[in-house]
């Protein structure tokens with residue numbers, strides 16, 4: 222389909238330029254312009270007919286899979302042509318189309334994709350055949366640019382090693398600093414409105430080196446509209462020559478390269494210092510991911526520097542977004558805030574998170590952990606994941622040729638009534654409070670909550686993300702009453718690759734307990 226469109230456009234441009242040359246100069250260049258024009262005018266409708274009617278009905282290898290009934294050439298089975306997926310379209314396909322775990326549907330211009338909708342197929346794709354499915358080419362390219370490494374560079378053995386090493390690498394230093402930041406602001410003006418995204422970012426990325434923060438900001442920008450359209454177009458055309466041309470133009474693209482190089486060099490220096498300290502048998506000031514990985518001799522220092530940049534880029538915005546959504550849910554419910562504050566005080570006693578490290582006691586505060594789990598379920602940072610079949614493979618006994626696009630939607634699965642019951646749409650932390658339900662939240666499958674994905678390529682930072690979130694939330698709720706500004710609109714999430722609030726989440730914080 223793509224090749225045809227490319228060849229068709231090429232023929233058109235050749236014909237038009239030749240005709241233009243002939244009209245301007247009067248020279249008779251070729252005699253076959255008219256037949257070519259006729260051929261082009263006839264071939265596109267035929268091509269459209271083939272891809273919109275004949276292929277989906279008779280020629281696709283997936284013709285036995287359920288597909289939504291209504292589609293148009295322009296929008297496919299979506300309701301609009303947008304570079305971002307409207308979540309509602311995906312949710313309605315998942316919920317209303319009878320299927321056994323695999324459906325097919327059509328994106329704009331009749332691009333065929335498959336979507337996995339049930340735990341049995343998810344298990345097959347994400348766990349049993351995890352290495353048959355990889356990341357899209359554009360994501361690989363982007364991650365390579367940011368980190369100097371392939372996105373899925375970690376081996377299964379490496380993943381397990383990382384998981385083992387990440388959890389003890391956690392400290393609560395950032396949460397303490399965040400509380401200090403907010404208090405400093407409140408001292409200036411008690412009525413000030415606080416942008417929680419900004420505080421989450423500052424707390425999670427706090428580093429004494431300002432240049433580090435500045436350079437990080439340049440690469441951690443959310444994808445803009447141009448990027449999103451490029452992503453959509455990249456499904457139909459090979460954009461690599463265009464990207465290469467852009468990368469030669471000085472400006473934004475070079476900035477990204479320079480910033481990621483700066484971060485890698487920075488990481489190398491930090492790793493070198495930590496390594497020297499460890500060799501001198503001095504105990505490190507902070508037990509962070511890098512130190513713990515070095516202590517375990519898990520990775521060569523240069524590889525570790527690439528990993529460090531990867532952690533920063535993928536881990537920071539996601540945790541900061543989860544923190545914002547938690548403040549949004551709590552901000553709407555003063556009663557829930559009070560119950561949580563009582564639970565936190567019971568766990569921590571008179572000690573304050575802002576001054577004392579209380580890692581394990583925070584993680585043993587049941588209502589706090591339940592609230593964090595509720596938020597992670599209701600607001601998956603990446604609502605829709607795209608995988609590409611790296612080899613010829615199969616799902617549910619259906620042949621999946623190499624290159625097939627297979628999606629799964631954490632947003633749809635996390636809210637699926639089949640897995641979560643009739644109140645699946647509600648934010649209800651008490652799901653995790655019932656006896657024996659602290660991990661599952663009463664869901665009927667291990668593949669019901671996919672905010673961190675699952676299987677060998679699932680989020681390696683899940684434990685640290687949950688711990689960071691719990692500390693940030695505990696630090697704020699222990700000290701402040703949260704009052705939402707514009708509660709009526711603030712909960713709207715914007716369609717896009719990441720689940721963020723359209724307007725950002727702004728609050729007023731009232732001090733209920735000083736440090």
Ligand code: HEM
Nearest residue numbers: 375532536539540543602672673674678679680681682686
């Ligand atoms: C609430 C916070 C977070 C969420 C919702 C989240 C979610 C995800 C998801 C959905 C993936 C994709 C897995 C796939 O492609 O199948 C992922 C990958 C990853 N995450 Fe997270 N993440 C979070 C925080 C973190 C943190 C704090 C770190 C690091 C300390 C981290 C490190 C990573 C890494 C390294 C990968 C790539 C794994 C691989 O493909 O090898 N994440 N995350």
